[in-house]
Amino acid sequence: MIALLYHDVVSAARAATSGFGGADADHYKLDPLVFAAHARHAVGRDRDVRFTFDDGGASALEPTADILESVGHRGHFFIPTDYIARPGFLDRAQLRSLADRGHEIGTHSASHPVPIHTLPDAEIEREWVTSRQVLEDLLGRPVTSGSVPGGFNAPVVEAAARRAGLTVLFTSEPAPRPVERGGLTVVGRFSVTRATSEATIAEVIRGGxxxxxxxxxxxxxxxxxxxxxxxxxxxxxxxxxxxxxxx
Ligand SMILES: [Zn+2]
CATH class of the missing domain: 1.20.5 (Single alpha-helices involved in coiled-coils or other helix-helix interfaces)
Incomplete structure (x- = not known):
């Protein structure tokens, strides 16, 4: 499996309409034409390429899901559940629609605490448990995957995810091969920013x-x-x- 980490797919002029605000967040927002070019590199590859998206910004459905579907792919979207239906974020109907169209939904914690790994164990666990419950109630299906907010993974974060019933945890660590740790599959991802070239993405998708x-x-x-x-x-x-x- 090759996992790519994206955030919002939105033009620079409309950056404030999807996901978290600010210059740091904007650095991770990609223009739809740029993302469409990335997605096309996955066409016809038998390699298991996962396009993953953190933060649950409003752009997930349109254009992100539309672009992925146009090349026969589905995405994996990680949702910080306290942000559902806030301005710039997916609402409940949009999340159901994404799932109905075959995209995977996972948790990205409840409150998106950054850093998460310095919180007390019980609070980290509550972040995973409550967000998972919100998504399962909303979608009417099991939710067993998560991604770590802000990329602050640590053994305590993994242990809490395990206790909360997650089986797959995506991190921001650039580790190309997933590892098993005590029943949890930990998947590193290749982070994509505005500065990442299309040639780099093509190389990653080729297995470079x-x-x-x-x-x-x-x-x-x-x-x-x-x-x-x-x-x-x-x-x-x-x-x-x-x-x-x-x-
Ligand atoms: Zn995030």
């Missing part, structure tokens, strides 16, 4: 490993910089911009 290695190096550098503190973080930001420019 170079883009994963590059994203993993960046991921580890970020984790290290966060541990070391602010001074190094600034140095790293310059590095990140060089990486992005080269992408």
């Amino acid at each position: 490993s170079a883009p994963w290695r590059k994203q993993a190096a960046l991921w580890e550098a970020k984790a290290l910089a966060k541990r070391l503190g602010g001074r190094h973080w600034l140095a790293l930001r310059r590095l990140v911009f060089r990486w992005r420019a080269a992408e």
Whole structure:
């Protein structure tokens, strides 16, 4: 399985109409034409390519689901349930429609706490349990997959997901192969931003490993910089911009 991590599919001019607001969030919002080009690379591939979408922004149904269906694919949408029907987010009828059209729905926690891994265990578990329940009541079917808000995965987050009955947990870690941990399948994803080139996506969908290695190096550098503190973080930001420019 190759899992790609997307957020909203919306033009830059309409970015505020789908998902979370702000420049950081906007960096993850893709123009519909760009996303359509990505989706076309999956046509005719027998490889199991998963297009996954975090945050439950209003663009999930139109145009995202329409684009995926036009190339014979279905998406996997992860919903922070406290945001259902808020401005810019899917409402209950839209979520049912997505599921009815064959798309997968999973939880993205209830309140989208960032970071989630520093909350008390019981609160992390409540995030998974309540969001899962909301989605199951809404869709009338089991919901056993989730994705970690903000990418802050940790053993405590996985343990709580397991206790809440999830069987598959998608992370933001650029790990190309899913791993089994105590009955939970943990799936890394390739993060897609506005800076990601179509050639990079094509290579990932073809099964290439170079883009994963590059994203993993960046991921580890970020984790290290966060541990070391602010001074190094600034140095790293310059590095990140060089990486992005080269992408
Ligand atoms: Zn999120």
